[in-house]
Amino acid sequence: MQNIQAPKGTKDVTPAESHKWHYIESNMRELCRLYGARELRTPVIEHTELFLRGVGDTTDIVQKEMYTFEDKGGRSITLKPEGTAGMVRAFLENRLFNEPMPQKLYYLNSPTFRYEKPQAGRLREHHQFGIEMVGAYGAETDAEVILLALTLFEKLGVRDLMLHINSIGCPECRRDYNKALREYLEGYLPEMCETCRSRFDKNPMRIIDCKEERCRQIVKNAPRTIDYLCEDCRRHFESVKACLDAAGAEYVVDPDIVRGLDYYTGTVFEVISNRIGAQGAVCAGGRYNGLIEELGGQSIPAVGFGMGMERLLAVMEANEVKFPKPPAVKVYFAAMGEAPRLKAFALAQELRRAGISAEFDHMDRSFKAQFKYANKIEAEYTVAIGDEELASGTVRVKRMADGEERELEISGLASFFA
Ligand code: ATP
Ligand code: MG
Numbered sequence: 465m466q467n468i469q470a471p472k473g474t475k476d477v478t479p480a481e482s483h484k485w486h487y488i489e490s491n492m493r494e495l496c497r498l499y500g501a502r503e504l505r506t507p508v509i510e511h512t513e514l515f516l517r518g519v520g521d522t523t524d525i526v527q528k529e530m531y532t533f534e535d536k537g538g539r540s541i542t543l544k545p546e547g548t549a550g551m552v553r554a555f556l557e558n559r560l561f562n563e564p565m566p567q568k569l570y571y572l573n574s575p576t577f578r579y580e581k582p583q584a585g586r587l588r589e590h591h592q593f594g595i596e597m598v599g600a601y602g603a604e605t606d607a608e609v610i611l612l613a614l615t616l617f618e619k620l621g622v623r624d625l626m627l628h629i630n631s632i633g634c635p636e637c638r639r640d641y642n643k644a645l646r647e648y649l650e651g652y653l654p655e656m657c658e659t660c661r662s663r664f665d666k667n668p669m670r671i672i673d674c675k676e677e678r679c680r681q682i683v684k685n686a687p688r689t690i691d692y693l694c695e696d697c698r699r700h701f702e703s704v705k706a707c708l709d710a711a712g713a714e715y716v717v718d719p720d721i722v723r724g725l726d727y728y729t730g731t732v733f734e735v736i737s738n739r740i741g742a743q744g745a746v747c748a749g750g751r752y753n754g755l756i757e758e759l760g761g762q763s764i765p766a767v768g769f770g771m772g773m774e775r776l777l778a779v780m781e782a783n784e785v786k787f788p789k790p791p792a793v794k795v796y797f798a799a800m801g802e803a804p805r806l807k808a809f810a811l812a813q814e815l816r817r818a819g820i821s822a823e824f825d826h827m828d829r830s831f832k833a834q835f836k837y838a839n840k841i842e843a844e845y846t847v848a849i850g851d852e853e854l855a856s857g858t859v860r861v862k863r864m865a866d867g868e869e870r871e872l873e874i875s876g877l878a879s880f881f882a
Contacts, residue, residue: 487787489572504560504571512532525578552596552759567598572593578590587774593773613749617746621785624738626735628717628734629733630717631698632723638689729753730750737779740782747772751765793821795845797849804851808847823843845861858872
């Protein structure tokens with residue numbers, strides 16, 4: 465029989481890697497604390513309808529990438545393909561709008577599923593860190609959300625990232641823009657991919673985001689949203705830039721960014737690395753002033769981003785970031801003989817209860833092999849226990865780094881190591 469393997473496009477996080485994730489996660493949590501964001505956890509599954517309405521039924525995500533299935537009760541269920549729709553649903557369902565505004569909500573390590581062609585930087589299950597700042601319209605809010613991401617990169621020692629920003633305008637700007645875009649695209653219709661042809665009437669802006677080479681060539685010279693902003697949107701975008709300038713953040717205005725989800729209005733942005741190959745977007749987001757109403761709430765503005773944790777890790781590795789080593793076990797008890805082994809077992813428990821990591825031999829190894837093992841796991845101290853030590857009630861404690869030994873009473877071990 466063949467071995468069962470992990471599904472294509474998924475990745476295990478082995479113990480040799482998981483401490484890196486812990487490091488990243490703790491930095492994210494600390495940063496969220498500094499910015500006043502609180503965690504909101506949502507389920508991995510949602511009703512498919514949420515994403516059809518939230519993400520948009522002409523997007524790549526909905527048209528090509530969702531893991532959708534019917535459950536045993538006949539409901540259409542989808543594995544989360546992005547974070548925001550679920551956050552907004554939970555925001556409304558839990559009536560968080562009754563709490564003081566604005567609300568800064570974050571999610572961490574959220575499993576995200578997209579049926580994509582697996583390749584470097586593109587998984588079928590990846591994990592996202594994201595923040596949603598709900599209730600405020602001002603440009604400082606957009607800038608603050610962006611700065612939270614940039615501060616995280618700085619904190620994690622990642623350089624070589626560039627912030628790209630753009631504005632895709634509000635529904636009012638979109639009307640003029642769509643008209644201009646259709647006029648431009650009309651002549652190319654027969655050359656476009658089938659998906660884009662179907663987008664032409666419903667949502668032509670999606671064509672700008674198409675990954676097919678022939679469509680990309682066509683849209684190269686297409687009109688860009690930034691040239692069609694209404695007065696309000698233009699001023700808002702100018703203010704976002706002014707806030708970023710005031711905070712000393714570097715950025716480029718990139719009219720090519722339209723983002724692959726329908727809910728965005730106004731500011732959109734991506735933070736891009738050129739060190740991790742073609743899939744360089746580590747973080748992406750923008751303002752979504754219409755989504756909460758679209759999903760059944762009041763008209764409440766919001767802005768947020770999603771960050772791919774695997775891509776972040778890849779960028780950190782490309783930057784040769786030094787991850788703090790996970791702490792090794794503090795005390796290893798080497799024991800020989802039945803009674804000493806039992807004592808080692810009990811002492812290890814006692815130390816752990818006192819908050820000190822401890823280990824002993826589970827493998828019935830020789831004394832020598834136990835020390836070898838202690839060396840391998842880089843135990844900070846070893847304590848040898850035989851019948852003699854039991855009788856005298858004292859043990860020799862060896863500090864492995866320099867070999868320094870000292871004699872201690874067994875009863876005083878916990879307080880010594882504490
Ligand atoms: P791309 O243009 O690379 O397909 P996207 O626009 O589809 O990205 P978003 O929906 O903005 O991506 O998701 C937010 C972030 O999640 C991305 O910037 C990226 O870091 C990460 N991400 C998205 N899809 C994947 C994936 N398939 N595998 C790994 N990370 C991903
Ligand atoms: Mg994508």
